[in-house]
Amino acid sequence: MPSELHAAYVPKEEISMSVSKPVLGLLVGGAIGLVDGLSGFLYPKLAPVMTSVITFSLLKGLVAGLIIGYVSQKLHSMLLGILAGVAIAAALSLLVILRAGMGLFWDILLPGMLLGVIVGFATQRFGSP
Numbered sequence: 001m002p003s004e005l006h007a008a009y010v011p012k013e014e015i016s017m018s019v020s021k022p023v024l025g026l027l028v029g030g031a032i033g034l035v036d037g038l039s040g041f042l043y044p045k046l047a048p049v050m051t052s053v054i055t056f057s058l059l060k061g062l063v064a065g066l067i068i069g070y071v072s073q074k075l076h077s078m079l080l081g082i083l084a085g086v087a088i089a090a091a092l093s094l095l096v097i098l099r100a101g102m103g104l105f106w107d108i109l110l111p112g113m114l115l116g117v118i119v120g121f122a123t124q125r126f127g128s129p
Contacts, residue, residue: 021069023069025065025066025068025123029062029064029066030058032065036057036061036112037053037054061115064115068085069127072084075124090113090116
């Protein structure tokens with residue numbers, strides 16, 4: 001009898017989904033960039049330029065995520081992936097600062113660098129090579 005139960009039991013196959021590092025970076029960077037842009041609604045003085053804030057934050061997140069994903073394919077170190085993410089996101093944030101003005105330096109740079117840390121970590125930890 002126990003052998004019949006053992007023969008009838010067939011374990012279900014695990015379903016795994018693999019996402020390449022650039023695609024994962026694009027998705028995570030875009031999502032964080034959108035949230036970053038939408039957080040501009042917390043500052044009433046940004047109301048007249050919210051379309052621009054959301055657009056540039058989203059584009060910055062998408063571009064940074066894609067570049068970080070490609071760099072993460074070459075680097076197989078969590079630390080180097082995160083540092084590359086910070087550097088790439090900071091460089092793109094500086095481009096946005098040039099357009100927005102130096103008065104918003106830290107308001108743009110710090111969230112951009114945080115995006116780089118999160119995307120760098122996510123691509124190294126969860127992306128498939």
